[in-house]
Amino acid sequence: xxxxxxxxxxxxxxxxxxxxxxxxxxxxxxxxxxxxxxxxxxxxxxxxxxxxxxxxxxxxxxxxxxxxxxxxxxxxxxxxxxxxxxxxxxxxxxxxxxxxxxxxxxxxxxxxxxxxxxxxxxxxxxxxxxxxxxxxxxxxxxxxxxxxxxxxxxxxxxxxxxxxxxxxxxxxxxxxxxxxxxxxxxxxxxxxxxxxxxxxxxxxxxxxxxxxxxxxxxxxxxxxxxxxxxxxxxxxxxxxxxxxxxxxxxxxxxxxxxxxx
Amino acid sequence: xxxxxxxxxxxxxxxxxxxxxxxxxxxxxxxxxxxxxxxxxxxxxxxxxxxxxxxxxxxxxxxxxxxxxxxxxxxxxxxxxxxxxxxxxxxxxxxxxxxxxxxxxxxxxxxxxxxxxxxxxxxxxxxxxxxxxxxxxxxxxxxxxxxxxxxxxxxxxxxxxxxxxxxxxxxxxxxxxxxxxxxxxxxxxxxxxxxxxxxxxxxxxxxxxxxxxxxxxxxxxxxxxxxxxxxxxxxxxxxxxxxxxxxxxxxxxxxxxxxxxxxxxxxxxxxxxxxxxxxxxxxxxxxxxx
Amino acid sequence: xxxxxxxxxxxxxxxxxxxxxxxxxxxxxxxxxxxxxxxxxxxxxxxxxxxxxxxxxxxxxxxxxxxxxxxxxxxxxxxxxxxxxxxxxxxxxxxxxxxxxxxxxxxxxxxxxxxxxxxxxxxxxxxxxxxxxxxxxxxxxxxxxxxxxxxxxxxxxxxxxxxxxxxxxxxxxxxxxxxxxxxxxxxxxxxxxxxxxxxxxxxxxxxxxxxxxxxxxxxxxxxxxxxxxxxxxxxxxxxxxxxxxxxxxxxxxxxxxxxxxxxxxxxxxxxxxxxxxxxxxxxxxxxxxxxxxxxxxxxxxxxxxxxxxxxxxxxxxxx
Numbered sequence: 001x002x003x004x005x006x007x008x009x010x011x012x013x014x015x016x017x018x019x020x021x022x023x024x025x026x027x028x029x030x031x032x033x034x035x036x037x038x039x040x041x042x043x044x045x046x047x048x049x050x051x052x053x054x055x056x057x058x059x060x061x062x063x064x065x066x067x068x069x070x071x072x073x074x075x076x077x078x079x080x081x082x083x084x085x086x087x088x089x090x091x092x093x094x095x096x097x098x099x100x101x102x103x104x105x106x107x108x109x110x111x112x113x114x115x116x117x118x119x120x121x122x123x124x125x126x127x128x129x130x131x132x133x134x135x136x137x138x139x140x141x142x143x144x145x146x147x148x149x150x151x152x153x154x155x156x157x158x159x160x161x162x163x164x165x166x167x168x169x170x171x172x173x174x175x176x177x178x179x180x181x182x183x184x185x186x187x188x189x190x191x192x193x194x195x196x197x198x199x200x201x202x203x204x205x206x207x208x209x210x211x212x213x214x215x216x217x218x219x220x221x222x223x224x225x226x227x228x229x230x231x232x233x234x235x236x237x238x239x240x241x242x243x244x245x246x247x248x249x250x251x252x253x254x255x256x257x258x259x260x261x
Numbered sequence: 262x263x264x265x266x267x268x269x270x271x272x273x274x275x276x277x278x279x280x281x282x283x284x285x286x287x288x289x290x291x292x293x294x295x296x297x298x299x300x301x302x303x304x305x306x307x308x309x310x311x312x313x314x315x316x317x318x319x320x321x322x323x324x325x326x327x328x329x330x331x332x333x334x335x336x337x338x339x340x341x342x343x344x345x346x347x348x349x350x351x352x353x354x355x356x357x358x359x360x361x362x363x364x365x366x367x368x369x370x371x372x373x374x375x376x377x378x379x380x381x382x383x384x385x386x387x388x389x390x391x392x393x394x395x396x397x398x399x400x401x402x403x404x405x406x407x408x409x410x411x412x413x414x415x416x417x418x419x420x421x422x423x424x425x426x427x428x429x430x431x432x433x434x435x436x437x438x439x440x441x442x443x444x445x446x447x448x449x450x451x452x453x454x455x456x457x458x459x460x461x462x463x464x465x466x467x468x469x470x471x472x473x474x475x476x477x478x479x480x481x482x483x484x485x486x487x488x489x490x491x492x493x494x495x496x497x498x499x500x501x502x503x504x505x506x507x508x509x510x511x512x513x514x515x516x517x518x519x520x521x522x523x524x525x526x527x528x529x530x531x532x533x534x535x536x537x538x539x540x541x542x543x544x545x546x547x548x549x550x551x
Numbered sequence: 552x553x554x555x556x557x558x559x560x561x562x563x564x565x566x567x568x569x570x571x572x573x574x575x576x577x578x579x580x581x582x583x584x585x586x587x588x589x590x591x592x593x594x595x596x597x598x599x600x601x602x603x604x605x606x607x608x609x610x611x612x613x614x615x616x617x618x619x620x621x622x623x624x625x626x627x628x629x630x631x632x633x634x635x636x637x638x639x640x641x642x643x644x645x646x647x648x649x650x651x652x653x654x655x656x657x658x659x660x661x662x663x664x665x666x667x668x669x670x671x672x673x674x675x676x677x678x679x680x681x682x683x684x685x686x687x688x689x690x691x692x693x694x695x696x697x698x699x700x701x702x703x704x705x706x707x708x709x710x711x712x713x714x715x716x717x718x719x720x721x722x723x724x725x726x727x728x729x730x731x732x733x734x735x736x737x738x739x740x741x742x743x744x745x746x747x748x749x750x751x752x753x754x755x756x757x758x759x760x761x762x763x764x765x766x767x768x769x770x771x772x773x774x775x776x777x778x779x780x781x782x783x784x785x786x787x788x789x790x791x792x793x794x795x796x797x798x799x800x801x802x803x804x805x806x807x808x809x810x811x812x813x814x815x816x817x818x819x820x821x822x823x824x825x826x827x828x829x830x831x832x833x834x835x836x837x838x839x840x841x842x843x844x845x846x847x848x849x850x851x852x853x854x855x856x857x858x859x860x861x862x863x864x865x866x867x868x869x870x
Contacts, residue, residue, distance in 0.1 A: 051754075072751070072754035073754045073760065075755075077757055081756070088751055089752070090744065090745050090747075090749060092744070093745070097744070101741050101742065101744075101745040101758070104741070104742055104756050108739070111766055113737075114733065114734055115730045115733055116730070117733040117737065121737055121738065125738065128738075165756075168756060168757060296662040343851065346851045347854075352662060353608050354807075354850045354854055356608060356661075356662065357803060357807055357846050358850045360800055361842075361844070361845070361846025361847040362843065364800065364839050364846065365839075365843025365847060367843070368836075368840030368841070369840055371836060371839065372836055372837070483666070483669065483670070487666075490666075521681045524677060525674055527670075528671075528674055531666055531670055532655075532670065535663060
C-alpha cells in the first residue's frame with residue numbers, strides 16, 4: 001500500500017504548462033527520486049505535493065486520503081515534511097530555535113500558557129529541547145546550537161534544514177536537492193542519513209542532481225522532462241532508457257557550456 | 262441630475278490631483294520598488310513655496326516654476342540622502358524612512374513658513390462657468406487640463422525618448438538594464454526628481470481651490486496610494502483612471518452620504534481593492550517562487 | 552537556558568530602573584514624565600511582538616490606543632462601569648476589533664499591510680473626531696478619576712498624582728515586559744519568529760501562519776489599548792490625537808529606535824522619544840522635524856536599533 005499517491009498532477013503558469021500529468025507512488029520506507037534536467041518541473045512538483053502551490057489538475061493523496069490543495073501546515077500535521085532547494089532557514093533565530101520550530105506541532109499549546117510561562121508549556125518545551133539537541137547531534141551541529149543560523153556555512157544549513165524537517169517525525173520526507181553545494185564528505189553523510197531514515201520506515205521523495213547518489217540509494221526513479229514524466233522504474237532500467245539519455249545528453253552539453261562561460 | 266454633474270466636476274478636479282500623486286508613486290515604484298510615503302509632501306511643497314514666493318512679490322508663473330524646481334531638488338535629495346543609503350533594506354525600514362522623510366519635510370515647512378492656511382489667486386479668475394445647470398471653476402479646468410497634459414507629456418517621454426525608454430527598461434528589469442549600459446542610479450535620481458516635480462505641479466494647480474497648509478501631505482499621499490492601487494500599482498494608465506475614479510467616489514460620498522466621512526472612502530477603496538482584485542484594474546500578474 | 556537567563560536580566564534591569572529612578576528625580580514633575588514613558592513603552596512592547604517577533608508592520612496601532620483611551624472616558628459615564636473595568640472592556644473591544652480586521656488584513660504584506668493598518672487607524676481617529684456628541688470632537692473629553700488614590704489615602708498612604716501613576720504604569724510595564732519575554736521563548740513566540748524568517752518554511756513545519764499572525768496582532772492591540780487606557784486615566788483628559796497617525800508613527804519609531812526585537816530596547820526607544828519633546832519644550836516647533844530626522848537616521852545608520860547595535864559594539868570589543 002503506497003503512502004503517497006500522485007495522480008495526473010499538473011499546473012500551468014500564465015498559460016505555460018510547468019508540470020503535466022505526472023503520476024507515481026511512494027511506499028513507506030521507500031526512496032523515490034525525481035530527476036530531470038534543470039527546469040523540468042521537479043521543484044514545482046514538490047511545491048504542489050507539499051501544498052505550497054494549488055495543483056491545476058490531478059490529485060495527491062496521503063495514506064489514502066485526498067490531500068489535493070490542503071495547506072502545508074495541515075499536511076505537516078498529517079506527517080509530510082520537506083526541505084527546500086533554495087534554503088528556507090529562519091536566519092535570525094538560533095540553530096536550536098530553528099529545530100525547535102520543527103517541534104511546533106508537539107510543543108504548541110494554549111497561547112495563555114505561552115504568555116504566562118505555565119509549567120505545562122515549560123514541560124512541552126523541555127521535551128522539544130531534548131529532542132532538538134538529539135537531532136542536532138545527529139547532523140553534527142550540536143556544538144553550534146546557540147549560534148545565529150544565518151552565520152552558518154551552506155553545507156551546515158542544508159543539514160540544519162534536514163534536522164528541522166525530521167523534528168516533525170514525518171512519515172514522508174521530501175528532500176529538494178539535499179546534497180547540492182555539499183562536498184564529497186558531506187554528500188556521503190547525507191547519503192547515510194537518507195538510508196537510515198528509510199530503514200526506519202520513513203518514505204523519502206528526493207530531488208537530486210548528484211546522479212551517483214541517486215543511482216546508489218533510490219528504490220525507484222521518476223524522470224521528468226519539460227514537466228512531463230518520460231520514464232520511471234528501477235535505477236538500472238532508467239539509466240539505460242534511451243529517452244532519459246537523450247534528455248540528459250541534451251542538457252549536459254548546455255550545462256557544460258554554462259560552466260565554461 | 263444637476264447635483265450629480267456638480268459632484269462629478271468636483272470629483273474630477275480632486276481626482277486629477279490624486280491621479281498626479283498616484284503617478285508620482287508609480288514612477289518611483291517602477292524605478293526602485295519603493296513606495297514613497299513622502300509623495301504627498303511634494304504637493305504640499307509645490308503649493309507652499311508658490312504661496313510664499315508670490316507673497317514676496319515674485320510673479321505667479323515664476324513663483325510656480327521656482328516651487329517646482331525646488332521641490333524636484335528636494336525629491337532628488339530625498340533619494341540621495343535617505344533612499345540610496347538604505348538600498349536593499351527590508352520593506353519595513355523603507356516604509357519608516359519615507360514616512361520619516363515626510364514628517365521631516367512637514368516639520369521643516371512649518372518652521373520655514375508657518376502653520377496657516379494659504380492660497381494664491383486662481384489663474385483665470387474665480388467666476389464659475391455654467392455647464393448644463395452645474396458650475397465649474399476655471400481653476401478646475403486648469404487642474405484637469407494640467408493633469409492630462411502631464412500624462413500625455415509623460416507618455417511621449419516614455420515611448421519616444423531614449424531616456425524614457427531607459428526608465429521603462431529599468432522598471433522592467435534592473436539588472437538587465439544595467440547590463441545594457443543603463444545607469445540605473447541616474448534613473449532613480451531622475452524618477453525622484455520627476456515625481457517630485459509632478460507632485461509640486463499638482464500643488465500649484467490645486468492650491469487656489471483647496472488651499473494649502475504644511476499638513477495636507479499625509480492625506481494626499483494616502484489617497485494617491487489608494488488611487489495607484491485601484492488602478493494597479495506601477496501602471497501610469499491605472500494611476501490616471503484610479504485617481505479620477507477615487508475623486509468621483511469621494512465627491513459622490515460627500516454629496517449623497519456624509520461630507521464628514523468622505524475621507525473614509527479612500528481607505529474603503531484600498532481595502533476593497535486589496536481583497537477583491539489585489540492587482541487593481543490594470544495591474545500586472547506576478548507569481549511567487551520558492 | 553541562555554534565553555531564560557536573558558529574560559530575568561531584562562526584567563531585573565527594568566525593575567531596578569523603575570524603582571531607583573525616583574531617587575534622582577529633582578521634582579515631582581518627573582514622575583509624570585516617567586509614567587508617560589512607561590505607558591509608551593508598554594504599547595511599544597506590543598509592537599515588538601508584532602514587528603519584531605512576527606515581522607508584520609502596523610501603522611495604525613494608535614487606533615487601538617484610542618479605543619482603550621475612549622473606553623475609559625466613555626464607559627464610566629454611559630455604562631456606569633468602574634474605570635478599571637472600562638480598561639478591561641477597552642482591551643476586549645480592541646482584541647475583538649483586531650481579530651476582526653486582522654483576519655483579512657494580515658494576508659497582505661509590506662506596503663499593502665502598512666497602508667491597510669494606517670487606514671484602520673485613521674478611521675478610528677476620524678470617528679473619534681467626528682462624533683462630537685459622544686466624544687467631544689477634536690477638543691476631547693474628561694476622564695473620570697478611578698478613585699484608587701483616595702483609597703490608598705484612606706489606608707494612610709499619601710501619594711501625589713504623579714507618584715501614584717508612576718507606580719501603576721511601572722508595574723503594568725513590568726507585567727507587560729514579563730509576558731512579552733515569556734512569549735519570545737515559547738512555542739507561539741518561536742512560531743511567530745519562524746514565520747518572520749520564512750512563511751513557507753514555517754507552514755511546512757506545521758505553523759498555521761495566518762493564525763499566528765493574528766495572535767501577534769491581537770496581543771499587540773491589547774498592549775496598545777491598555778496603554779491608551781492608562782494614558783487617559785493618568786491625564787484625566789483625552790483627545791483624538793491619541794488615535795492619530797502621528798501617534799502610530801511615533802510608536803513604530805520608538806520600537807525601531809530602541810531595537811524592534813528587544814523588550815528593553817523598546818523601553819529605551821520609548822524613553823528617548825518621550826523625553827525629546829520635554830527637553831525641546833523651548834523648541835516645540837522642532838518636534839516633528841526631529842522625529843522625522845530620527846526615523847530616517849536610525850533606519851540608515853542603526854537599522855537594528857540602538858540597543859542591539861550597542862550590544863554588538865560591546866561584543867566586538869570583547870573579541
